[in-house]
Amino acid sequence: MADTARDPPxxxxxxxxxxxxxxxxxxxxxxxxxxxxxxxxxDISANSNGPKQDSLFDDDxxxxxxEATEEVSLDSPEREVLLSDGPSPAITxxxxxxxxxxxxxxxxxxxxxxxxxxDEIEEEEGGDSFDMHISVSDPEKVGDGMNAYMAxxxxxxxxxSLFKTDEFSVKRRFSDFLGxxxxxxxxxxxxxxxxxPAPEKSIVGxxxxxxxKEDQSSNEFVEKRRSALERYLMRTVKHPILLKDPDVLxxxxxxELPRAVSTQALSSAGLLRMVNKAADxxxxxxxxxxxxDAWFEExxxxxxxxxxxxRKLHAxxxxxxxxxxxxxxxxxxxxxxxxxxGNSEDHTALSRALSQLAxxxxxxxxxxxxxxNADFYLFSELLGDYVRLITAVKGVFDHRMKTWQKWQDSxxxxxxxxxxxxxxxxxNKPDKLQQAKDEIKELEGKVQQGERDFEQISKTIRKEVSRxxxxxxxxxxxxxxxxxxxLVQTQQQLIKYWDAFxxxxxxxx
Amino acid sequence: MMEExxxxxxxxxxxxxxxxxxxxxxxxxxxxxLIVSQKLSGTGEYHVDRTYDDFEWLQQHLFSQxxxxxxxxxxxxxxxxxxxxxxxxxxxxxxxxxxxxxxQPYCKALENFVxxxxxxxxxxxxxxxxxxLTSPDPPGRQRVRKNIFNRLSQAVVEMRKESxxxxxxxxxxxxxxxxxxxxxxxxxxxxxxxVVLTEQKIAVACGHFSAALHLCVEQGEDPxxxxxxxxxxKLSEVFNSMKKNMTSVAENNVNTxxxxxxxxxxxxxxxxxxxxxxxxxxxxxxxxRRNAEKAKPVKKAAMEEVKKVAETEFxxxxxVAKQEIAQFHGVRVKMLQQALVQWCEKQLLTAKENADQxxxxxxxxxxxx
Numbered sequence: 001m002a003d004t005a006r007d008p009p010x011x012x013x014x015x016x017x018x019x020x021x022x023x024x025x026x027x028x029x030x031x032x033x034x035x036x037x038x039x040x041x042x043d044i045s046a047n048s049n050g051p052k053q054d055s056l057f058d059d060d061x062x063x064x065x066x067e068a069t070e071e072v073s074l075d076s077p078e079r080e081v082l083l084s085d086g087p088s089p090a091i092t093x094x095x096x097x098x099x100x101x102x103x104x105x106x107x108x109x110x111x112x113x114x115x116x117x118x119d120e121i122e123e124e125e126g127g128d129s130f131d132m133h134i135s136v137s138d139p140e141k142v143g144d145g146m147n148a149y150m151a152x153x154x155x156x157x158x159x160x161s162l163f164k165t166d167e168f169s170v171k172r173r174f175s176d177f178l179g180x181x182x183x184x185x186x187x188x189x190x191x192x193x194x195x196x197p198a199p200e201k202s203i204v205g206x207x208x209x210x211x212x213k214e215d216q217s218s219n220e221f222v223e224k225r226r227s228a229l230e231r232y233l234m235r236t237v238k239h240p241i242l243l244k245d246p247d248v249l250x251x252x253x254x255x256e257l258p259r260a261v262s263t264q265a266l267s268s269a270g271l272l273r274m275v276n277k278a279a280d281x282x283x284x285x286x287x288x289x290x291x292x293d294a295w296f297e298e299x300x301x302x303x304x305x306x307x308x309x310x311r312k313l314h315a316x317x318x319x320x321x322x323x324x325x326x327x328x329x330x331x332x333x334x335x336x337x338x339x340x341x342g343n344s345e346d347h348t349a350l351s352r353a354l355s356q357l358a359x360x361x362x363x364x365x366x367x368x369x370x371x372x373n374a375d376f377y378l379f380s381e382l383l384g385d386y387v388r389l390i391t392a393v394k395g396v397f398d399h400r401m402k403t404w405q406k407w408q409d410s411x412x413x414x415x416x417x418x419x420x421x422x423x424x425x426x427x428n429k430p431d432k433l434q435q436a437k438d439e440i441k442e443l444e445g446k447v448q449q450g451e452r453d454f455e456q457i458s459k460t461i462r463k464e465v466s467r468x469x470x471x472x473x474x475x476x477x478x479x480x481x482x483x484x485x486x487l488v489q490t491q492q493q494l495i496k497y498w499d500a501f502x503x504x505x506x507x508x509x
Numbered sequence: 510m511m512e513e514x515x516x517x518x519x520x521x522x523x524x525x526x527x528x529x530x531x532x533x534x535x536x537x538x539x540x541x542x543l544i545v546s547q548k549l550s551g552t553g554e555y556h557v558d559r560t561y562d563d564f565e566w567l568q569q570h571l572f573s574q575x576x577x578x579x580x581x582x583x584x585x586x587x588x589x590x591x592x593x594x595x596x597x598x599x600x601x602x603x604x605x606x607x608x609x610x611x612x613q614p615y616c617k618a619l620e621n622f623v624x625x626x627x628x629x630x631x632x633x634x635x636x637x638x639x640x641x642l643t644s645p646d647p648p649g650r651q652r653v654r655k656n657i658f659n660r661l662s663q664a665v666v667e668m669r670k671e672s673x674x675x676x677x678x679x680x681x682x683x684x685x686x687x688x689x690x691x692x693x694x695x696x697x698x699x700x701x702x703x704v705v706l707t708e709q710k711i712a713v714a715c716g717h718f719s720a721a722l723h724l725c726v727e728q729g730e731d732p733x734x735x736x737x738x739x740x741x742x743k744l745s746e747v748f749n750s751m752k753k754n755m756t757s758v759a760e761n762n763v764n765t766x767x768x769x770x771x772x773x774x775x776x777x778x779x780x781x782x783x784x785x786x787x788x789x790x791x792x793x794x795x796x797x798r799r800n801a802e803k804a805k806p807v808k809k810a811a812m813e814e815v816k817k818v819a820e821t822e823f824x825x826x827x828x829v830a831k832q833e834i835a836q837f838h839g840v841r842v843k844m845l846q847q848a849l850v851q852w853c854e855k856q857l858l859t860a861k862e863n864a865d866q867x868x869x870x871x872x873x874x875x876x877x878x
Binding site for chain 1: 689690693696701703704708710715718722724725736740743744747838842843846850852853856857861868871874
């Protein structure tokens with residue numbers, strides 16, 4: 001990276017919210033395949049561009065928390081260590097009793113060390129197997145006019161010791177979910193954790209609901225959203241790290257939640273988000289990373305391909321859902337016309353048979369609707385979820401690149417300072433010399449930190465990707481089985497209907 | 510060609526009930542149909558090939574039997590609209606079910622047309638039928654003169670006669686009933702066609718999804734990749750099954766209830782035409798009666814003669830019509846029953862087959878997990 005001299009990017013707080021479907025990160029990352037880092041500063045080893053090629057699980061002897069074995073619970077002192085001070089700009093300043101404050105990004109070393117303790121938490125939890133079910137239900141309209149909103153009941157059923165009770169529920173609104181995601185994203189995305197994206201906003205859909213239009217399309221919208229919120233929460237809590245996040249626990253348990261106003265698209269925070277997103281897109285296009293770790297290159301390509309394929313599948317299923325709905329409409333129309341025909345017919349037995357035919361067709365129509373719902377809620381939404389998830393995955397890969405960039409920039413700056421110091425040796429300015437030496441020491445620390453950060457995020461991403469791939473297979477298999485069950489059931493129903501109709505048809509004569 | 514009415518011997522030398530349209534061939538833009546019929550005497554078959562024009566020729570000859578008393582009271586077996594290779598959307602819409610499934614239903618409809626003529630006590634005597642079924646050469650594409658049977662030539666003003674009040678309650682009831690039934694049947698047929706067309710679209714969509722899933726198969730030894738690929742391949746098979754399922758369901762719909770409703774619809778129209786002809790005759794008769802009454806002594810005798818002829822014709826028509834109607838009622842109920850039973854049996858069979866297949870897929874999937 002000897003081309004341009006750049007200052008390291010400022011440590012600003014990014015709110016990488018990916019709740020919208022729009023993705024400015026459209027092009028695949030430009031990664032140059034070259035040999036070792038082209039900045040051979042003295043104390044940087046030649047192959048330091050990637051993580052150590054060892055096992056995914058933490059064997060680092062220098063891990064300070066290797067002895068930590070006690071289970072993390074809600075009130076555990078260890079939990080408090082993970083949080084740092086300072087208010088999070090994402091929340092309106094009413095801090096609840098439990099410390100739910102997000103750490104500022106890019107601060108002291110502490111962050112990285114504490115986050116490496118996540119590895120320990122993850123491994124321990126093998127004992128307490130995942131047993132948790134969240135349901136989002138009872139959508140209820142609160143308020144009137146344009147200030148109205150939908151409140152959803154979030155019920156958690158669990159036997160895990162992380163929670164005080166087995167079953168509890170709270171009321172939440174859509175912006176609460178977005179707020180939760182925003183907090184999780186700001187805490188975890190930049191260190192490589194794949195944070196599940198929240199469901200998308202829909203101004204059109206919500207306006208209909210607000211205005212009080214009680215028709216099928218607004219009911220469908222509410223149901224679609226309810227289902228999406230449920231899937232979102234389940235995905236989030238299935239993540240062993242996110243499950244234990246205090247924001248998540250507060251979301252699930254606490255009866256009062258401060259309103260996350262900065263999730264509104266047109267707020268100042270919203271505008272800040274848009275600006276940051278644009279800046280990131282530009283940055284991303286200009287980062288050329290020397291990827292010496294084939295694993296990352298391969299994975300990035302893999303996710304690019306997967307993205308394309310899933311989008312194709314999604315489009316395909318949407319088409320199928322559309323036709324199914326059309327079939328339902330047509331079947332209902334045919335049923336009506338068959339009924340009219342039956343009424344006009346004066347041959348008694350034929351008339352009765354035709355009326356029966358109309359009834360059978362009505363029932364079949366209902367089957368078509370159920371099947372369309374299965375197509376939609378099982379496949380279409382699953383594929384949509386995964387398309388959005390892959391956006392989050394690509395996001396963490398980008399963060400890794402940025403981390404690398406930061407490290408490289410520190411190295412570059414360090415070298416410059418060293419050169420400057422060397423020059424100063426020959427001048428008689430002891431003050432300046434001392435200043436230079438101090439700066440160099442500070443920068444050396446930064447460079448080391450940068451390297452550690454990079455290695456940590458690389459390690460985390462490897463683990464996350466592995467988990468993601470396993471979850472993906474599980475998810476798809478579960479959905480496919482559910483879908484097949486629905487198909488079998490539909491056919492069984494059809495058989496019943498036809499069996500019942502046959503004697504009626506035979507009785508005509 | 511005019512045919513004298515022979516009371517006793519039918520002129521048809523083949524069996525009526527097993528006339529078959531066995532094949533349809535595309536020759537450029539034209540469709541040619543192979544018709545096979547069994548000789549009455551001994552064993553032996555007639556194989557002839559005919560185009561749509563030949564069928565029309567036959568129909569025109571039947572229409573033009575002016576010397577057969579009461580011929581206008583006959584419910585003529587309806588000829589389907591002309592089928593074309595690469596037909597326009599309008600033509601396809603008009604053909605409805607008959608345009609689907611590679612012209613198989615169309616062949617059946619033509620077959621039915623010929624069979625009904627051969628089985629009809631009056632129509633089977635027409636020499637044109639014999640020539641149509643047995644002559645090795647196509648009966649000629651000469652255009653037969655137009656006649657009053659061609660509805661299209663009737664002036665719009667004649668349509669008023671359709672609602673002319675009847676003198677006979679039986680016929681008035683029949684006309685009213687026919688009017689309602691024709692409308693209902695047409696609507697039901699069109700809506701059922703919409704159902705079938707959508708089913709076909711779904712089959713295509715399932716096929717696309719199945720193909721798209723194959724693209725998701727990933728190479729590599731990674732166990733997760735392999736598991737996902739396997740799942741995609743299996744799911745692709747499932748959607749292929751769904752495609753076949755939908756295709757079968759649509760086929761069953763077309764071949765049983767679809768063609769049944771189509772035939773019923775066209776026959777209702779044919780009855781409508783007959784009733785209209787009779788009504789027109791009624792109007793003619795009433796006019797003749799009025800004329801005879803009002804006629805000056807000079808013209809009176811002539812007018813009376815006209816009136817007598819009109820009365821005789823009308824009586825003949827009513828006689829034939831009553832028979833035709835009675836027979837029609839019986840035949841159509843039987844036909845619809847058959848269509849409904851076949852439809853139900855086929856769909857039941859398909860549903861059972863599909864249930865089995867989906868169940869197999871389900872078990873296989875559960876075994877995989």
